[in-house]
Amino acid sequence: MAELLTSAQMRAVERAAIDSGEVSGLELMERAGQGVVAAIFEEWPELALSSYKAVVLCGPGNNGGDGFVIARLLKQRGWEVEVFLYGDPEKLPPDAKANYERWREVGEVAPLNTREFRHSDCDVVVDALFGTGVSRALSGEALSTMSQLAGANGDRYDKIVCVDCPSGLCLDSGRVLAQPSNPALADLPIQLNQLPRSRYPYGGIGFAALTVTFDSPKCGHFLDDGPFLCGKLRVVDIGVQDFRENSRRDILDKSGQKTGRAAKLVRRPEVCLVHMSPIVKENRSFAQPLMLWGKDPQDHKYTHGHPLILSGLSGKTGAARLSARAALRVGAGLVTLGTPHEAVTEVAAQITTIMLTEIDTPEILTRVLTDKRLNALCIGPGFGVERAGEFLPYALAAKRATVLDADALTALSESETGFADLHANCVLTPHAGEFKRLFPDLATKLAEPPIKGPAYSKVDATREAAKRAGCTVLFKGPDTVIASPNGRCSINAAVYDRAAPWLATAGSGDVLAGLITGLLARGLAPHHAAETAAWLHVEAARSFGPGLIAEDLPEELPKVFRALGL
Numbered sequence: 001m002a003e004l005l006t007s008a009q010m011r012a013v014e015r016a017a018i019d020s021g022e023v024s025g026l027e028l029m030e031r032a033g034q035g036v037v038a039a040i041f042e043e044w045p046e047l048a049l050s051s052y053k054a055v056v057l058c059g060p061g062n063n064g065g066d067g068f069v070i071a072r073l074l075k076q077r078g079w080e081v082e083v084f085l086y087g088d089p090e091k092l093p094p095d096a097k098a099n100y101e102r103w104r105e106v107g108e109v110a111p112l113n114t115r116e117f118r119h120s121d122c123d124v125v126v127d128a129l130f131g132t133g134v135s136r137a138l139s140g141e142a143l144s145t146m147s148q149l150a151g152a153n154g155d156r157y158d159k160i161v162c163v164d165c166p167s168g169l170c171l172d173s174g175r176v177l178a179q180p181s182n183p184a185l186a187d188l189p190i191q192l193n194q195l196p197r198s199r200y201p202y203g204g205i206g207f208a209a210l211t212v213t214f215d216s217p218k219c220g221h222f223l224d225d226g227p228f229l230c231g232k233l234r235v236v237d238i239g240v241q242d243f244r245e246n247s248r249r250d251i252l253d254k255s256g257q258k259t260g261r262a263a264k265l266v267r268r269p270e271v272c273l274v275h276m277s278p279i280v281k282e283n284r285s286f287a288q289p290l291m292l293w294g295k296d297p298q299d300h301k302y303t304h305g306h307p308l309i310l311s312g313l314s315g316k317t318g319a320a321r322l323s324a325r326a327a328l329r330v331g332a333g334l335v336t337l338g339t340p341h342e343a344v345t346e347v348a349a350q351i352t353t354i355m356l357t358e359i360d361t362p363e364i365l366t367r368v369l370t371d372k373r374l375n376a377l378c379i380g381p382g383f384g385v386e387r388a389g390e391f392l393p394y395a396l397a398a399k400r401a402t403v404l405d406a407d408a409l410t411a412l413s414e415s416e417t418g419f420a421d422l423h424a425n426c427v428l429t430p431h432a433g434e435f436k437r438l439f440p441d442l443a444t445k446l447a448e449p450p451i452k453g454p455a456y457s458k459v460d461a462t463r464e465a466a467k468r469a470g471c472t473v474l475f476k477g478p479d480t481v482i483a484s485p486n487g488r489c490s491i492n493a494a495v496y497d498r499a500a501p502w503l504a505t506a507g508s509g510d511v512l513a514g515l516i517t518g519l520l521a522r523g524l525a526p527h528h529a530a531e532t533a534a535w536l537h538v539e540a541a542r543s544f545g546p547g548l549i550a551e552d553l554p555e556e557l558p559k560v561f562r563a564l565g566l
């Protein structure tokens with residue numbers, strides 16, 4: 001799995017590389033600029049066949065420095081290049097200043113002015129205004145230029161290339177830093193974060209055509225609005241991977257930055273991307289844990305676990321049947337549906353391999369669970385909130401690996417004992433609404449306008465939630481975040497080339513709950529089960545494609561497994 005960095009972690013890696021004396025900041029900047037130019041020609045090979053025109057927008061920091069390198073390299077290829085600077089050239093940091101001066105030997109620099117920039121025709125616009133250093137909302141010409149690029153005046157720019165990120169995007173949270181609400185700002189052109197999302201498919205091209213980042217992808221490229229604004233993401237190597245390994249554990253803590261004290265060194269578990277896309281090469285290692293699922297010829301069905309999925313009342317049994325089918329397809333040896341008496345005929349008429357046992361009361365559940373072979377439990381899909389409230393304490397007291405989904409989450413949010421009954425072998429799978437019911441303060445914090453960077457992120461919220469609940473939390477979305485109480489965190493992003501819009505279909509969450517339960521029954525630890533299930537869920541949707549309904553997801557799994565070589 002690929003490691004995702006925060007902006008502070010990236011700065012720490014760069015600092016470690018420079019401090020080692022093996023490479024200078026200037027060299028890193030040159031490599032970054034070269035990487036962006038190479039990525040442009042890789043993306044649009046036709047641009048390498050002739051000379052075109054680029055506008056490069058440079059900001060007041062090192063992101064702007066990269067811009068000056070890009071301008072020089074394109075000019076060397078015979079391109080016409082116009083450079084605009086937002087800020088005072090005298091105040092540029094040293095490496096950016098050096099590249100400003102090198103550019104000035106061959107070209108002009110105009111102060112950034114939206115009107116001027118608007119009238120300069122160009123084939124490529126390079127956004128090098130702000131990168132990892134953005135700490136507050138854009139204002140003035142920087143804001144109006146970004147709004148202009150976003151189409152505020154009706155103009156369209158086909159090839160916007162962002163250096164590190166679309167300027168203004170917080171790379172920790174994937175959120176665009178916003179102005180505090182101020183009536184004086186109401187007349188300003190639209191801000192990036194007010195772009196009408198509906199105009200673009202999620203994960204499709206929103207703002208930029210291409211975003212080129214350095215060394216490692218950052219959390220914000222995959223969270224929230226990040227993918228929508230970045231367009232396509234490329235990661236270029238700038239030769240600092242050894243320092244990433246070395247400084248992995250010695251990273252800057254956000255709290256140190258906030259208080260202005262000397263940065264505190266902490267051992268924070270990194271965030272991983274559950275991903276197998278070619279944009280993140282090293283993630284191939286994710287295939288390794290999957291290989292463990294191959295069934296050994298010596299095994300028998302009980303070796304692969306036996307989950308119990310609790311069904312709703314008649315007319316509501318479909319959700320649990322979907323979960324059960326998913327648990328079976330993901331390799332659980334046997335699967336039993338715990339069904340209320342009045343729904344037995346309905347359920348029995350629609351299952352074959354899946355077994356059925358009558359469970360009418362919480363006491364019967366406890367009795368059924370004296371069979372220790374039932375090693376995982378799923379409660380929630382179609383279950384009914386009131387029933388879930390009655391069954392939940394008994395289900396949790398059985399101390400099985402347990403998935404709490406849908407109605408069980410609502411019941412949990414209403415329960416008097418709160419999270420006290422949860423244990424480390426539980427997995428909560430809230431969508432945004434359920435998350436809000438369970439963790440109202442965290443949801444409120446996440447909904448507040450992100451005024452300062454690094455902004456509070458879905459990673460932060462899910463980590464806090466997991467700690468509070470004392471178990472693994474999988475917070476659903478196109479940017480599904482999975483966190484565990486020890487701080488471990490993964491993002492399963494159904495964006496970029498893994499976009500799976502067909503997953504937004506009734507019953508898809510029930511299938512996910514079943515996949516997690518099946519994997520728990522097969523002996524995977526909660527965090528691993530949740531991330532593997534989330535990955536397979538998206539993969540099955542992508543494999544099936546348009547027209548997908550939830551029933552298709554479990555049935556597509558054999559194809560996904562074959563493609564993985566299992």
Ligand SMILES: NC(=O)C1=CN([C@@H]2O[C@H](COP(=O)(O)OP(=O)(O)OC[C@H]3O[C@@H](n4cnc5c(N)ncnc54)[C@H](O)[C@@H]3O)[C@@H](O)[C@H]2O)[C@@H](O)CC1
Pocket residue numbers: 014025028029030032059060061062063064065066093129130131132133134135136137138139163164214238
């Ligand atoms: N440090 C290095 O060695 C390397 C850095 N690289 C580039 O450097 C970038 C980071 O550079 P910086 O740390 O200088 O940061 P930026 O260039 O992103 O930001 C510059 C400065 O702008 C100020 N600022 C923040 N928000 C603002 C706002 N809304 N309005 C006005 N000013 C604002 C801050 O004081 C910040 O230091 C990366 O994104 C990457 O593009 C690359 O060249 C690779 C090597």
Ligand SMILES: [K+]
Pocket residue numbers: 063127128129130131162163164165166167
């Ligand atoms: K940028």
